[in-house]
Amino acid sequence: MTLAEAMIATLKSVGVKFLFGVPGGGSSLDLIAAADRAGMHFILCRGETSAALMAAVVGELTGSPGVVLTAIGPGAASAVNGVAYAHLERAPLILICDAREEGARIPPHQMFDLKALFQPIAKACRRITPETGVARFAELVSLTLAKPHGPVFVELSAGDAGQAVVPPTLPPKNTGKPHPAEAAGGGEAGDDSGAWDRAGALLAGGQRPILLIGLQACAPGAGAALQRLAERLGCPMMTTYKAKGVVADGHRQMLGHFTGAAGEAEAIRRADLIIWAGVDPVELIPVAWRHDAPLLVLSDVPGLEYPLAPAVELLGSLPQAIESLIASATPSAWSNDEIAALRGDLQQRTRLSGGSGHNAQGVVDAVLAASGEEVSFTVDAGAHMISAMARIEARQARMVLKSTGLSTMGFALPAAIAASLVAPRRRVIALTGDGGLMMCLAELSTAARLGCRLTIIVLNDGALSLIDVKQQNRQHRSIGVRYPALDFAAAAAGLGCRAWKVERHEPLATAIDAALAHDGAGLIDVRVDPAGYGDQLAALRG
Ligand SMILES: Cc1ncc(C[n+]2csc(CCOP(=O)(O)OP(=O)(O)O)c2C)c(N)n1
Numbered sequence: 140m141t142l143a144e145a146m147i148a149t150l151k152s153v154g155v156k157f158l159f160g161v162p163g164g165g166s167s168l169d170l171i172a173a174a175d176r177a178g179m180h181f182i183l184c185r186g187e188t189s190a191a192l193m194a195a196v197v198g199e200l201t202g203s204p205g206v207v208l209t210a211i212g213p214g215a216a217s218a219v220n221g222v223a224y225a226h227l228e229r230a231p232l233i234l235i236c237d238a239r240e241e242g243a244r245i246p247p248h249q250m251f252d253l254k255a256l257f258q259p260i261a262k263a264c265r266r267i268t269p270e271t272g273v274a275r276f277a278e279l280v281s282l283t284l285a286k287p288h289g290p291v292f293v294e295l296s297a298g299d300a301g302q303a304v305v306p307p308t309l310p311p312k313n314t315g316k317p318h319p320a321e322a323a324g325g326g327e328a329g330d331d332s333g334a335w336d337r338a339g340a341l342l343a344g345g346q347r348p349i350l351l352i353g354l355q356a357c358a359p360g361a362g363a364a365l366q367r368l369a370e371r372l373g374c375p376m377m378t379t380y381k382a383k384g385v386v387a388d389g390h391r392q393m394l395g396h397f398t399g400a401a402g403e404a405e406a407i408r409r410a411d412l413i414i415w416a417g418v419d420p421v422e423l424i425p426v427a428w429r430h431d432a433p434l435l436v437l438s439d440v441p442g443l444e445y446p447l448a449p450a451v452e453l454l455g456s457l458p459q460a461i462e463s464l465i466a467s468a469t470p471s472a473w474s475n476d477e478i479a480a481l482r483g484d485l486q487q488r489t490r491l492s493g494g495s496g497h498n499a500q501g502v503v504d505a506v507l508a509a510s511g512e513e514v515s516f517t518v519d520a521g522a523h524m525i526s527a528m529a530r531i532e533a534r535q536a537r538m539v540l541k542s543t544g545l546s547t548m549g550f551a552l553p554a555a556i557a558a559s560l561v562a563p564r565r566r567v568i569a570l571t572g573d574g575g576l577m578m579c580l581a582e583l584s585t586a587a588r589l590g591c592r593l594t595i596i597v598l599n600d601g602a603l604s605l606i607d608v609k610q611q612n613r614q615h616r617s618i619g620v621r622y623p624a625l626d627f628a629a630a631a632a633g634l635g636c637r638a639w640k641v642e643r644h645e646p647l648a649t650a651i652d653a654a655l656a657h658d659g660a661g662l663i664d665v666r667v668d669p670a671g672y673g674d675q676l677a678a679l680r681g
C-alpha cells in the first residue's frame with residue numbers, strides 16, 4: 140500500500156466520502172487516484188477558498204472531517220479564508236497540499252513558508268512522509284475532530300505519496316457513529332461535584348433565567364434536552380445564528396437570535412441568571428457586554444473567554460449537563476405574556492420597510508411561501524442577511540447555514556453545494572448579496588456540473604449595502620461601496636445554470652415557482668431596493 144492509499148484508507152475509516160479542491164500536479168494526483176479506487180469522490184472546484192468552505196461545511200454537516208486538496212504555493216495560499224472559516228466556526232477540516240521533495244536542489248519557484256502562513260489558524264501544520272508513516276496522519280485526523288473542531292494543514296510530496304508504507308491500523312468498520320475524538324466531547328460532565336452543587340444553587344436562586352443557545356448545542360440530543368429545560372423553567376431562550384433550529388424558531392419561548400446586538404439587550408437585562416448553553420464567544424459581534432447577571436456556562440470545551448467570568452462552568456457533554464439541570468429546574472417567574480412581548484419586540488426590530496419595489500424581506504417571504512418543508516437554506520454575509528435569518532423558521536439544527544464566527548462573504552453558494560452533496564434529494568436555497576456572490580461566482584459552474592438541486596437567490600442592489608449603511612452612518616461621502624448592478628442571470632446561464640431575472644417592479648412568484656421546480660442548479664437575479672437597511676440595522680444594532 141502506498142502512503143497516499145494509506146491516507147485515503149484512514150480518511151475513509153472516519154466516514155469521509157468527498158475530497159474537494161483544485162489539484163496540483165504533485166501528491167494531489169496520487170490522492171485523487173487512491174480516492175477513486177476507494178470509491179470516494181473528488182469534487183473539482185473553481186477556486187480553493189470555495190473548495191475549503193465546501194469541505195468545512197461537509198465536515199460540520201457530517202461530523203467527519205472535510206478534506207481539501209491544493210497545489211503548492213498559490214494553491215494553498217488561495218485556501219486561507221476557507222481554513223479561517225474552519226478555525227473560527229469550529230469545523231473539522233484537513234487541507235492536504237502538494238510539497239516539493241525534501242532536499243531537492245531546485246529554484247524556490249512558488250515556494251514560501253506555508254506552515255507559517257497557516258500556523259495562526261490551524262491546530263497543527265505537519266509534513267507527512269513514509270518515515271512519519273500514516274500514523275502521524277491518523278493523529279492529525281483525530282486532532283481535527285477533537286473539540287473544538289478545527290483545521291489541520293498537511294504537506295505531502297508526490298515522491299512520498301507513492302512510497303510503500305505499512306498499512307494503517309483501522310477501526311473495524313465505519314459504523315457511521317462519531318469518531319472517538321468526536322464522541323469524547325471534552326470530558327465527562329459531572330467530574331466536578333462542587334460545580335454541580337453551585338449550578339443547582341444558582342438555578343434555585345434565580346427567578347428569571349434566560350437560556351442562550353450556541354453552536355456546541357448542534358450536537359445530537361442537545362436540542363431536545365434544551366427544549367425540555369426551557370419548558371420546565373418556563374423561561375425565554377435565544378439561539379445564535381450557528382445554533383438556529385437547535386430548538387425550533389417557532390417555539391413560543393424562542394425570542395429570536397442571540398448575536399450580542401443592542402436589540403436583544405432588553406430581554407437579557409430582565410434576566411437574573413444567564414444559562415449559557417454551548418455559545419462559543421466567537422459567535423458574538425464585537426461589542427462590550429452589557430449585563431451583570433451571573434453566567435451559568437455549559438460547555439464541551441474548556442478555556443473559552445467569556446464576556447463575563449462564569450459564576451459556574453459545567454464542562455463536558457452538553458446533553459448530559461442539560462439533563463442534570465432539568466432535574467433541579469422549577470418554574471421561573473417569567474409570564475407567557477412577557478415572553479410573547481419580548482419575542483414581538485425583537486421581530487419588530489428585524490422588520491424591513493421602505494424603498495420601492497422588492498426588498499430583501501419581501502423576497503425572502505415570497506421564497507418561503509413557495510418552498511415546502513424539505514428545504515435547507517444558506518445565507519451570505521451582508522445587509523440582506525438580517526431579513527433572511529429573521530424570516531426563515533428553522534425546525535432543526537443546521538437547516539440554515541450561515542458563516543458566523545468569521546462572517547465571511549462568498550459563503551452561501553459553496554455551503555449550498557456542500558449541503559446538496561450531503562443530502563442530494565433535499566433542495567437547498569442559497570440567499571446571497573450581489574457582492575458575496577461575485578466572490579464565488581465561478582462555483583455556479585460546479586453546482587451546474589454536479590446537478591445540485593440548488594436555487595440561488597441574488598438580492599441584487601448594486602452595492603455592498605452593509606458597508607454602505609455604515610459609511611452613511613459615519614457621514615462619509617459615498618465612495619467604494621456602490622457599482623452598476625450586474626446581470627447575474629446572464630452570467631449564470633453562461634456558467635450552465637437555469638436563470639431568471641426579476642426587475643424591481645416585476646412579479647416574483649412565477650420565477651420562484653419555476654426555479655423551485657427545476658431539478659438542477661438555478662438562479663434568480665432579483666433587483667432589490669436597499670433603502671430600508673439603515674433603519675433596520677439601527678433598530679437591531681443601535
Ligand atoms: C470576504 C469578506 N470580505 C469583506 C467582508 C466585509 N463585508 C461584510 S458585508 C459586506 C458587503 C456585502 O455586500 P453584498 O454581498 O452585496 O450584500 P448586501 O450588504 O448588499 O446585502 C462586506 C464588504 C466580509 N464579511 N467578508
Ligand SMILES: [Mg+2]
Nearest residue numbers: 572573602604
Ligand atoms: Mg449588495
